[in-house]
Amino acid sequence: EAGVAQSPRYKIIEKRQSVAFWCNPISGHATLYWYQQILGQGPKLLIQFQNNGVVDDSQLPKDRFSAERLKGVDSTLKIQPAKLEDSAVYLCASKKPGQGARETQYFGPGTRLLVL
Amino acid sequence: AQSVAQPEDQVNVAEGNPLTVKCTYSVSGNPYLFWYVQYPNRGLQFLLKYITGDNLVKGSYGFEAEFNKSQTSFHLKKPSALVSDSALYFCALQNTGFQKLVFGTGTRLLVSP
Known part of the structure; x- marks a missing residue:
């Protein structure tokens, strides 16, 4: 079974530029998550999708971050304009439908963003 | 509010010795607890989880974790690092x-030869 795919793996941009990340979850996984992991910290949820609907985006800085999952499969996360403090690893995870919180989230390799 | 604490930033252990990585939690209701491992420049890999039942959970790569409800802990262990x-x-x-x-916040495990 193929894992969660993410691209690009690395990105370097200047502040105030825009950037987009892509995620393709494990086939059949209805729930998709984007997490931000700042160096030295644990991942923090940015947004959660169930199929193509948003379940939780309470921690998403909506003035600069946006995300979509139009067809309920792959997803993109965009930052516009980027700030220095957005430098982090952006992790995508997916979970199959089933027993809710009992199910395991599986993570992709992440996209490492450096904002200069 | 729900929270997880890992009190040690780093754990050092010699190869062949047992290891323990500590975790305590705070939650209302039933806790569903997970351990993940992250290698350099890699994503998070699932190790094991506690949902219900036996307090000793066995996972990947010989790791296990012990759920202790009275101490609200879920420490990760391995008999031989x-x-x-x-x-x-x-x-x-x-x-x-x-x-x-x-x-x-994560615990860095360093196993020395």
């Missing part, structure tokens, strides 16, 4: 509402 176990370990709690993972 390998140098290849050196990595960053995260304990996490998945809430029953929105089902997001709440992570601890």
Whole structure:
């Protein structure tokens, strides 16, 4: 079974530029998550999708971050304009439908963003 | 509020010795607890989880974790450490509402030859 795919793996941009990340979850996984992991910290949820609907985006800085999952499969996360403090690893995870919180989230390799 | 604490930033152990990585949690209701491992420039890999039942959970690569409800702990253990176990370990709690993972700050495990 193929894992969660993410691209690009690395990105370097200047502040105030825009950037987009892509995620393709494990086939059949209805729930998709984007997490931000700042160096030295644990991942923090940015947004959660169930199929193509948003379940939780309470921690998403909506003035600069946006995300979509139009067809309920792959997803993109965009930052516009980027700030220095957005430098982090952006992790995508997916979970199959089933027993809710009992199910395991599986993570992709992440996209490492450096904002200069 | 739900939270996870990993009190040690780093754990050092010699190869062949037992290892323990500590985790405590705070949650209302039933805790669903997970351990993930992160190698350099890699994503998080699932190790094991506690949902219900037996307090000793066995997972990948010889790791196990003991759930202790009275001490609100979920410590990760391995009887004999390998140098290849050196990595960053995260304990996490998945809430029953929105089902997001709440992570601890991570513990770096360093196994010396």
